[in-house]
Amino acid sequence: MKSVGDDSRPWVFLTGATGLLGSAVLHELLARSYRVLSIVRAKTPTEARGRLASALAVWGCVADTFLERGQLIAIRGDLRLTGLGLPGPVVDQLGGMVSSVVHAAGSTAFSPQADAGLVPTNVEGTRRAFDLAAALGCRDWHLFSTAYVCGRCARAEETLFDAPPPFRNTYEWTKWTAEHETRAAAVRHDACLTVYRPSVIVGHSVTGAVPRFSGIYTIFRAVALLARLAEHRADIDRRGIPLRIPAEAHARPNLVFADDVAREFCELLAQPVARGDVFHLTHPDPPTNREIQNALEAYYGVGGGRFVGAQGPPSVSQRSAYEDVFFDAIRDAAPYLVGSPRFSRTRTDQFVSRPPTRWDGERLRRLIHYAESSRWRKGHAGDTQSGASNTGYATYFQDFMPEAHRKFRLSRLPALNLDVRYVIGASGEGDWSCCYRDGRLIDVHRGNGAATDVTYRIAPAVFWRIVRGESSTAETFLSGEVQIEGNIEGALKFATVLQEFVHQFPYPRLREVRHEP
Amino acid sequence: MSPEVFDIIEESLAIESPAGPLPAVLAYPFAGSPLGGVLIIGPHPLMGGGLENNVVRGVARGMAERGFVSLRFAYCGAAPSSTVMAEFWRTGHAPDDPHRVDDARSALRRLEGVCPTPLVLVGYSFGASVIGGLLAGATATRIVLIGPTLCRHSFEDVRQSLVPKLVITGHNDFSTPLEVTRAWYDRAPGPRKLVVMDGAEHFYRGLEGRLVEEIVGWLQTPI
Numbered sequence: 173m174k175s176v177g178d179d180s181r182p183w184v185f186l187t188g189a190t191g192l193l194g195s196a197v198l199h200e201l202l203a204r205s206y207r208v209l210s211i212v213r214a215k216t217p218t219e220a221r222g223r224l225a226s227a228l229a230v231w232g233c234v235a236d237t238f239l240e241r242g243q244l245i246a247i248r249g250d251l252r253l254t255g256l257g258l259p260g261p262v263v264d265q266l267g268g269m270v271s272s273v274v275h276a277a278g279s280t281a282f283s284p285q286a287d288a289g290l291v292p293t294n295v296e297g298t299r300r301a302f303d304l305a306a307a308l309g310c311r312d313w314h315l316f317s318t319a320y321v322c323g324r325c326a327r328a329e330e331t332l333f334d335a336p337p338p339f340r341n342t343y344e345w346t347k348w349t350a351e352h353e354t355r356a357a358a359v360r361h362d363a364c365l366t367v368y369r370p371s372v373i374v375g376h377s378v379t380g381a382v383p384r385f386s387g388i389y390t391i392f393r394a395v396a397l398l399a400r401l402a403e404h405r406a407d408i409d410r411r412g413i414p415l416r417i418p419a420e421a422h423a424r425p426n427l428v429f430a431d432d433v434a435r436e437f438c439e440l441l442a443q444p445v446a447r448g449d450v451f452h453l454t455h456p457d458p459p460t461n462r463e464i465q466n467a468l469e470a471y472y473g474v475g476g477g478r479f480v481g482a483q484g485p486p487s488v489s490q491r492s493a494y495e496d497v498f499f500d501a502i503r504d505a506a507p508y509l510v511g512s513p514r515f516s517r518t519r520t521d522q523f524v525s526r527p528p529t530r531w532d533g534e535r536l537r538r539l540i541h542y543a544e545s546s547r548w549r550k551g552h553a554g555d556t557q558s559g560a561s562n563t564g565y566a567t568y569f570q571d572f573m574p575e576a577h578r579k580f581r582l583s584r585l586p587a588l589n590l591d592v593r594y595v596i597g598a599s600g601e602g603d604w605s606c607c608y609r610d611g612r613l614i615d616v617h618r619g620n621g622a623a624t625d626v627t628y629r630i631a632p633a634v635f636w637r638i639v640r641g642e643s644s645t646a647e648t649f650l651s652g653e654v655q656i657e658g659n660i661e662g663a664l665k666f667a668t669v670l671q672e673f674v675h676q677f678p679y680p681r682l683r684e685v686r687h688e689p
Numbered sequence: 690m691s692p693e694v695f696d697i698i699e700e701s702l703a704i705e706s707p708a709g710p711l712p713a714v715l716a717y718p719f720a721g722s723p724l725g726g727v728l729i730i731g732p733h734p735l736m737g738g739g740l741e742n743n744v745v746r747g748v749a750r751g752m753a754e755r756g757f758v759s760l761r762f763a764y765c766g767a768a769p770s771s772t773v774m775a776e777f778w779r780t781g782h783a784p785d786d787p788h789r790v791d792d793a794r795s796a797l798r799r800l801e802g803v804c805p806t807p808l809v810l811v812g813y814s815f816g817a818s819v820i821g822g823l824l825a826g827a828t829a830t831r832i833v834l835i836g837p838t839l840c841r842h843s844f845e846d847v848r849q850s851l852v853p854k855l856v857i858t859g860h861n862d863f864s865t866p867l868e869v870t871r872a873w874y875d876r877a878p879g880p881r882k883l884v885v886m887d888g889a890e891h892f893y894r895g896l897e898g899r900l901v902e903e904i905v906g907w908l909q910t911p912i
Contacts, residue, residue, distance in 0.1 A: 176715060177702070217697055218751075221750075236741070240699050240714045240740065241701050259720065
């Protein structure tokens with residue numbers, strides 16, 4: 173149907189609007205009166221709108237206001253599918269309607285377990301997004317990459333790097349590859365590609381708000397858990413926790429506020445002369461590791477952390493119990509605590525109205541406080557959706573788990589004596605308890621029949637990701653995706669056992685699917 | 690009729706009416722040709738009737754997702770005085786009530802200008818009673834009454850109409866006892882269907898999707 177309105181403003185086509193970066197960009201675009209077509213992965217239009225609403229709510233923005241104004245449209249699509257899975261009539265309707273394509277979707281998972289998902293999202297997903305842009309006749313392409321495509325280099329200019337630098341991880345390689353592939357595609361399609369490279373994005377500069385707690389937040393979370401651990405140990409001086417931190421005190425991980433990234437992007441977008449270049453959306457003066465440590469220690473009332481240089485964490489046999497927990501937690505983010513890369517902002521600074529917000533202890537405190545006050549919860553509708561039926565849980569706990577445990581040798585905690593309860597889903601649709609004695613699983617039953625040492629509250633989707641071995645247990649526990657109650661120390665120790673168990677015995681995906689209604 | 694679910698686009702409008710411009714939102718499938726038009730007539734403006742009402746918004750969006758053009762609007766009028774409010778709470782009526790039909794008629798004309806027939810009138814609560822004033826000369830092919838306030842407002846024109854009707858009421862609707870709705874329904878002529886929704890009272894919070902399914906299912910049924 174043809175629009176009945178007389179609004180002729182062009183539409184920005186945006187991917188990734190439910191993520192940290194994309195939602196901040198969406199909020200800023202809407203605030204600047206852009207009209208935005210947002211591609212959202214969802215089963216129903218209601219779910220798509222709900223996901224946008226949740227993402228925008230973090231920034232204090234009410235999605236319905238913009239949806240009803242006709243300034244925002246949620247279109248269901250999936251980067252994993254050709255043409256983003258858009259039906260033909262939708263593509264036809266989009267043709268000639270879109271003035272700019274902004275690709276902000278991507279995976280920022282740094283763990284080796286997540287590597288398999290990085291190429292489909294960051295490389296192939298980017299390719300599909302701009303293939304669609306070309307098919308729609310849109311020639312104004314905007315790609316969000318990362319400043320860390322420079323890898324371990326000490327200094328990075330605002331230019332594409334022809335030769336691959338030494339990368340820290342697969343994530344960086346995928347972003348570098350996406351930049352190069354998209355540049356080639358832009359040449360083929362006579363499109364103008366502008367690349368934006370933010371550094372490590374954190375929450376809002378004023379409120380500290382953020383939609384999810386990944387990346388640097390896993391370090392915050394690790395300190396939070398250490399503090400909770402110390403509360404339960406009378407023999408430990410919480411101001412003198414023996415913790416060696418594998419980084420240099422003066423190094424500066426380049427943290428940048430989400431609202432600054434979004435603002436600078438929109439200011440660049442508004443200026444046609446800023447097309448076709450590479451822009452670093454980084455911080456010129458980020459906090460040092462020491463400043464971050466000070467903020468964390470002050471907030472949690474702990475101390476004792478000692479920087480020991482960038483040579484890596486001590487070997488497993490030399491670690492204290494605290495270091496065991498801490499290193500597991502920060503393993504994936506730790507490489508970003510090393511070094512102080514200098515990202516040139518010469519080109520960006522030519523076009524933006526002001527530099528990013530200055531860092532200080534109070535702004536760090538706000539980030540930590542927001543995470544704590546929201547209890548490290550994720551607010552995404554997708555996480556509350558059931559991943560399988562109750563039958564699926566029963567099959568896992570009653571059939572698969574006991575059988576696998578008979579073959580499983582606990583390598584780290586042979587004297588494990590723990591009663592563990594899993595409460596899965598907001599309404600507890602899966603509620604199972606497992607009793608371990610002397611490292612052996614001796615009983616599994618529905619519900620909570622006896623006193624429980626540890627309770628994990630977990631969303632169905634997260635549960636299935638863990639048991640399939642698709643997520644690191646430490647990462648999910650520390651990101652707040654799993655809520656822990658009871659014996660915190662036991663819970664964290666058990667996380668390492670569970671990690672090893674699911675590594676050796678990942679639950680096959682097909683098996684779960686077969687039991688879905 | 691296609692069972693497909695569509696992504697939608699919404700547009701805010703200002704509809705000219707005798708009493709002044711009415712804020713309104715048009716919702717329709719992002720792509721493809723619409724199946725027909727649906728006018729959503731909301732609760733009394735002194736009882737939460739407005740564009741953001743959960744039933745109004747939910748049904749309007751839900752019908753658009755199912756291929757229809759929906760139009761929802763807010764009644765015109767200034768903020769009521771305390772006297773008007775007191776009278777309303779006592780009687781369920783306000784002095785401007787007769788003008789609500791003019792508002793709805795203006796919205797209906799706007800929808801007719803945008804969208805092809807068939808036209809469906811969906812009234813919720815007090816809005817269901819407003820439908821009676823629209824029937825003369827209207828092109829409506831079906832009527833849907835959600836939680837009609839039969840004890841408070843006149844539904845005689847609606848009852849007597851031969852336009853096919855779907856009546857949806859909550860099992861625990863405080864505004865109208867179920868036996869009153871059943872008796873009214875039994876006396877209505879013409880094709881009709883009564884749906885008593887378990888777990889629903891008058892506000893249908895969280896049940897908006899079920900309302901849409903009931904309406905779409907009924908529209909798919911030949912009369």
